[in-house]
Amino acid sequence: MEQFDVVIIGGGSAGLAALKQLSSKGIQSVLIEAGSTVGTKNVSGGILYSKNPQTGKVYNVDEIFENFLEEKPWERQITKYVLNCVSKDKVLSIDLTDSHEYESNFGCSVLLNKLNSWFAKQSLETAEKNGGGIISGVHVRNISWDDEKGKTIIQTDELDDFEAKAIIAADGVNSEIAEMTGAREKFSPPGLYQGVKVVIKLPEEIIEERFNLSPGEGTAHIFAGDVTLDHIGGGFLYTNIDSLSAGVVCHYDSLISNPTAPNNLVNALLNNPFVKECIKDEVALEPYPDKNLSKMEQLRIKFAVNKLIKRWEKLRFDYYSHEGKKRFLENNEFNSIEDLKSKIDDIHKELLEKYNTRFETDYVELEYSTKLIPDGKRCRMKKPYFKNILFIGDAAGRGLFIGPRIEGLNIGIDDAARASNAIKQAMEKNNLDITSNYLGDLYSQSVQQSPYTTDMKRIDKYYIKTIIDAAGRRIPPQKIGKYGLLFKLFLNNKLRNISIDIVNKIGYNNMLSIIESEETYIRTPMKIAEKLGSKTTSEYSISIPELSQRISSLNYNDDPQSHIKITNSRSEFMKKMVTLCPTKCYSLEGEDIVLQHEGCIECGTCSPETEWRHPRGEKGIEFKYG
Numbered sequence: 001m002e003q004f005d006v007v008i009i010g011g012g013s014a015g016l017a018a019l020k021q022l023s024s025k026g027i028q029s030v031l032i033e034a035g036s037t038v039g040t041k042n043v044s045g046g047i048l049y050s051k052n053p054q055t056g057k058v059y060n061v062d063e064i065f066e067n068f069l070e071e072k073p074w075e076r077q078i079t080k081y082v083l084n085c086v087s088k089d090k091v092l093s094i095d096l097t098d099s100h101e102y103e104s105n106f107g108c109s110v111l112l113n114k115l116n117s118w119f120a121k122q123s124l125e126t127a128e129k130n131g132g133g134i135i136s137g138v139h140v141r142n143i144s145w146d147d148e149k150g151k152t153i154i155q156t157d158e159l160d161d162f163e164a165k166a167i168i169a170a171d172g173v174n175s176e177i178a179e180m181t182g183a184r185e186k187f188s189p190p191g192l193y194q195g196v197k198v199v200i201k202l203p204e205e206i207i208e209e210r211f212n213l214s215p216g217e218g219t220a221h222i223f224a225g226d227v228t229l230d231h232i233g234g235g236f237l238y239t240n241i242d243s244l245s246a247g248v249v250c251h252y253d254s255l256i257s258n259p260t261a262p263n264n265l266v267n268a269l270l271n272n273p274f275v276k277e278c279i280k281d282e283v284a285l286e287p288y289p290d291k292n293l294s295k296m297e298q299l300r301i302k303f304a305v306n307k308l309i310k311r312w313e314k315l316r317f318d319y320y321s322h323e324g325k326k327r328f329l330e331n332n333e334f335n336s337i338e339d340l341k342s343k344i345d346d347i348h349k350e351l352l353e354k355y356n357t358r359f360e361t362d363y364v365e366l367e368y369s370t371k372l373i374p375d376g377k378r379c380r381m382k383k384p385y386f387k388n389i390l391f392i393g394d395a396a397g398r399g400l401f402i403g404p405r406i407e408g409l410n411i412g413i414d415d416a417a418r419a420s421n422a423i424k425q426a427m428e429k430n431n432l433d434i435t436s437n438y439l440g441d442l443y444s445q446s447v448q449q450s451p452y453t454t455d456m457k458r459i460d461k462y463y464i465k466t467i468i469d470a471a472g473r474r475i476p477p478q479k480i481g482k483y484g485l486l487f488k489l490f491l492n493n494k495l496r497n498i499s500i501d502i503v504n505k506i507g508y509n510n511m512l513s514i515i516e517s518e519e520t521y522i523r524t525p526m527k528i529a530e531k532l533g534s535k536t537t538s539e540y541s542i543s544i545p546e547l548s549q550r551i552s553s554l555n556y557n558d559d560p561q562s563h564i565k566i567t568n569s570r571s572e573f574m575k576k577m578v579t580l581c582p583t584k585c586y587s588l589e590g591e592d593i594v595l596q597h598e599g600c601i602e603c604g605t606c607s608p609e610t611e612w613r614h615p616r617g618e619k620g621i622e623f624k625y626g
């Protein structure tokens with residue numbers, strides 16, 4: 001049986017960081033990823049941070065991937081971070097750039113397919129030097145131990161069994177490894193969020209003009225108030241190079257008590273006039289062919305219009321892109337930018353006059369996705385290991401999401417480095433014995449020392465100060481009635497510190513239901529917006545795709561075999577899945593809930609009360625953006 005030093009299960013950001021870190025230390029490591037290629041199964045908002053805490057050390061992306069800053073596999077470096085309090089069409093924007101920059105080296109917007117593909121390329125070069133590598137399209141099905149012979153055996157759906165001396169489980173929020181080994185309970189709604197997201201196409205220079213950005217710079221807007229349709233959570237809108245990521249993250253508990261379909265949640269955000277104005281673009285609408293013409297002629301026109309619209313879109317996209325313009329001139333396709341512009345105008349005219357094509361203000365959606373997110377404040381593993389398996393990232397429940405602080409990617413990367421360091425140390429001591437907890441304890445202690453773990457357990461007064469100061473600049477306390485009194489108290493340094501000390505003494509955990517309440521996430525931001533916000537108007541009517549259109553534009557590699565089994569088709573939980581499944585895989589037939597797994601995007605929402613597995617290798621959803 002083939003044996004590897006370390007096997008990493010899962011090729012998300014956390015697993016890939018582990019592969020890089022282990023390989024850099026000269027340790028043979030093999031990463032197994034279920035997706036056909038790395039990056040196709042991962043979803044994020046998302047902003048990836050590099051942090052610089054005042055006390056303690058974190059392992060940052062730019063430390064592990066030394067070419068990160070040079071090769072820029074991200075989208076835009078976020079230089080403006082804004083919290084928008086929303087009530088219908090009224091918005092009050094509060095500049096929270098100071099809190100975004102608090103203890104940060106930088107934060108950049110990322111699309112996970114691109115980012116993780118880059119991580120994979122970087123890790124692979126180092127891994128191969130040590131006899132390791134990445135095997136994608138393989139799903140780990142089981143892990144077993146032979147304690148007497150000191151063997152750990154990994155079984156997959158696709159390969160012969162093999163052995164590992166140590167394992168890193170980076171298999172995400174719905175970790176099968178955690179479940180099959182009994183390392184932890186399945187995560188349940190109180191410890192989870194559901195995130196739903198769309199990627200929107202928008203040309204690069206239009207983004208820069210609209211958000212007042214220099215090339216390479218980005219803005220992050222987050223939203224509190226009625227955009228979440230009365231759920232505890234928030235919305236986000238991040239600028240990428242030539243797209244936007246927009247979505248909503250809600251506490252799963254809140255969704256269970258009042259089920260709302262994920263596509264309706266994201267639609268409510270997109271329908272907000274402020275957001276509508278951010279995402280709008282010029283869109284060509286294919287005309288209906290003249291029914292009096294022969295079928296052949298109708299087809300010919302349809303083909304010609306389709307081709308012209310594609311050409312117009314492509315040239316226009318390049319015209320508004322720094323690289324695109326450069327490419328055209330280098331290829332001598334056009335003599336000047338003016339030539340390119342006049343070509344675009346000519347096609348526009350031809351489409352308009354010859355083919356009656358309409359041009360409208362609308363938005364263009366590229367991808368719809370949903371994923372569960374672990375709330376590390378409530379569900380992080382206290383002992384993130386089992387025998388010789390170390391759990392990292394979402395698999396270990398380690399995300400930090402509180403108000404405007406939204407971090408999971410950087411924490412998974414920090415865990416990856418800590419797990420790799422522990423393995424290196426245990427190898428040096430020649431102590432990877434599966435019957436001792438030496439390796440696990442080393443890792444666990446290191447995780448406990450991580451500043452992120454500290455942040456999951458307490459409120460940081462200095463961070464809160466940055467938020468209160470920013471809010472103080474926009475919100476006169478006397479204008480917001482009884483909340484003004486509380487706010488006034490918090491504006492006072494001494495009183496604020498005393499209150500936060502008291503909360504931390506009582507135990508942050510015990511106070512979470514008050515801190516993360518409807519009052520703080522929904523009602524107060526709404527009241528602030530109503531009293532102090534400006535009215536935003538948007539004149540155009542947005543054409544949001546139907547859910548069926550969203551699903552049909554996704555890439556699936558169909559598996560006739562279902563990876564999910566309903567255990568109780570009549571439970572109250574399963575009834576809620578009819579609404580909460582983002583792709584409507586569940587329906588009610590008589591008194592039973594039935595599943596059609598073909599549209600599953602592997603979000604995990606139904607996992608708490610089903611037998612839930614990832615699909616077999618290469619099967620299932622393949623996200624293009626993520």
Ligand SMILES: Cc1cc2nc3c(=O)[nH]c(=O)nc-3n(C[C@H](O)[C@H](O)[C@H](O)COP(=O)(O)OP(=O)(O)OC[C@H]3O[C@@H](n4cnc5c(N)ncnc54)[C@H](O)[C@@H]3O)c2cc1C
Nearest residue numbers: 010012013014034044045046047140172195393394408409
């Ligand atoms: C809408 C949304 C917004 C977010 N916003 C942010 C943000 O702004 N900033 C931030 O830092 N974080 C954000 N997060 C959280 C962040 O995206 C996650 O914490 C992070 O992507 C998790 O990475 P991971 O590597 O731990 O897991 P994953 O990315 O889930 O990777 C797990 C991998 O394991 C593979 N796998 C699973 N089981 C097996 C198996 N048995 N065999 C083989 N392979 C397997 C899967 O295919 C997958 O590729 C957001 C998340 C969402 C959903």
Ligand code: SF4
Nearest residue numbers: 581600601603604606
């Ligand atoms: S079937 Fe379950 S995992 Fe799949 S998309 Fe629906 S809720 Fe998500």
